[in-house]
Amino acid sequence: MIGILMIAAFLILIVWNGLITFYPKQIEVIHLNSGKVMAGEPIRTESFKIDPQTLQKLPTSVREAIKTGDVHASRTLYKTGNFDLYNEDYRWVTAFDIKRSDTPPEMVIVERSEWGPFIGTITQLELGEETIVDPAAIFSRLPDAHREANNRRDAIQRLERNEIGGINHLMEKARLDLRRVTLKGDMTLATLQAAQQKHDRIISDLQKRYQELEHQADIMKAEDERFRIALADVENRTKTLKLSGIVRIYPANTLSEWQKLGIYFSRWWEFLTAEPREANTEGGVMPAIFGTFTMTLLMVIVVTPFGVMAALYLREYAKQGRLVSLVRICVNNLAGVPSIVYGVFGLGFFAYTVGGIMDSVLFPERLPNPTFGTGGILWAALTLALLTVPVVIVATEEALAAVPHSLREGSLACGASRWQTIKYVVLPKAMPGIMTGLILAMARGAGEVAPLMLVGVVKLAPELPIDGIFPFLHVERSFMHLAFHIFDVGFQSRNSEAGKPMVFVTTLLLISLIAIMNASAIYIRNRLKRRYLSGHF
């Protein structure tokens, strides 16, 4: 009972925190007793025990009020942003330090692609030759200007990533081709020179093309530089940045509920579809969702035939005796091995041994850079398959044992062989049970982090495991994973306060992803079950 309550409370905490994170908050401008001014979004308020020395320095009236309240004072954490100016983006403010606070309408939040959010006011907008200072005009021109700036940024990014990236890819290929020729034992001087010349020709062509593209990119960047926005914080420190460096900009204190909802959903959209920024504490988690999903899918593809075949052998073919019992005990014990041990095994066996051999046979020209000889999504999926195979074996064996003996006899009496009986009668009947095992395996595999950290999960993967370059699915690449993302953002980042909202949202997402995968598997299972519903007499 207490357990259920705790789980429910935990889920509610995660869901609530996850859901409210993206809802825009008001900006308060706070005038402190010391005469300083600051602005920020209130994050949370707590009471704390004040130390006697500070208490002595306070004015009498405040001191008396605190003393009656059990020597506790209240303080609030504000998200001030402007990390580039302040070197911090969260600040605690004690309640008795505040002279007054208000919410002026001109305050804006600028979500930037670098340095985190900026909180302050817009002073002017530079659109090429034109400079706008009138606030009303700024707000009316800003949306269009921002959209154009985004298009320019996307164009530059496309050029750099696809075209220049493609040239880099070709250069690497030329280098590998040359190296492959030199690695061949039986080459003559002539072939070597020919290969060298070919390599040099390709490289010089590519370099020419590269310089053209780079020049083109420079022109585009220079054009982009002409569209800028000038901002000022509450203490009138100014900051000018490119319009294309802005992710989202909105006047927090004058939004209607609908506009707030719009920002809320656009943030969710960004979170689900974009790549991470700012050491993963901002932006989206699309690569992590993709990595988790692909890895789990690969794992299921590997574990299903393995587990089902092993269970079929143990239950249907093997002579039931001491050896089979021993194997069964081993399988059950395998389920109890700590998952990190699987990680070590996966690294040592799959990545270093199998991958190392594959590298030296298939990709000798790329050495000493490993291709398969290091962590990757394939090795991670295999390691997790190993981790979950006992679950599948046990569940499948139980499902097979539950198939009525009369069905097998009926099939055998028709003159079916043992394999035909299994294929046409036993397996279809046992399928719902086998699916249950796979669901359990999937749930376990998708939430596992410890072994993955050793065999291929990274903080930030440069490329997705699936892309447009042949062979499309790159199983040797490292990948991002939601569970590891939570660990990384929450506990490994420079600023734990900044990562906190992301931790809640990512946790919510991970739980939802696992729930969705399980629900769909359960749905499939129930449909199968309904097909085999036993009749009524």
Add this chain to the structure above:
Amino acid sequence: MTEQPGTRTSMDRKMVHPQHGAEGTILDIDNFCLWYGLKQALFNNTISVEKGLVTALIGPSGCGKSTLLRSLNRMNDLIEGLHTSGEIRLDNQNIFDSHVDVIALRKRMGMVFQKPNPFPMTISDNVSYPLKIDGIRDRRILSETVEKSLQSAALWDEVKDRLKDNALGLSGGQQQRLCIARAIAADPEVLLMDEPCSALDPMATTKIEDLINELRGRYSIIIVTHNMQQAARVSDNTAFMYLGKIIEYGKTDTIFTKPRSQQTQDYVTGRFG
């Protein structure tokens, strides 16, 4: 362990007096013994099953009727620690010979079980299953067989509009007739029925019994039953078994009205069993 194989039978000559069919015998069970591990279950049984007739096996529970029946198509092979002696000859070929293909043997003998056991598939897939495992994929042949078998099993009119429905949606009696249709789909010579009506209500039982009467002549039917009235109604010959031995084998009328053995007399009049 018990009586030496080869000493002809413990059964008196006068206890064997079956009705002979027009076409001679199809199955000769000759001095057949069977052990589950160290425990002997069947003792030197010798009878001949007449081709085209219905032969009933009766006797109290645990007397070995089902064991004997399941030996005929070697379903007992699945049981570990089982061994046999003596011969069972199908068309003068001992079914326990090492070169006999068990699968081919089972195709010559359809079997219907105590509890209806339709496969979790559609009605037509159930009936065409024996053909499909033979690799027959021709739709025309399959659908013809399905129709013919279901008609033979007196089920066609009830299910012809829902051949693609799941067989598990049928009633118990229909399921059992479906199993009979499945058993005769591959056109066997012998039909083995292991208490086919014990899980059915009286109406369904009547239908199955009518069906057995219909099938008489086309197949040689061997039926195990607990129900003596049923044996009397459907069979031509009856064998009474007790403690693993066939006590008396003869014309059904004679077994039920003027049995020669005292034990048979006691059983059929309900004094024990």
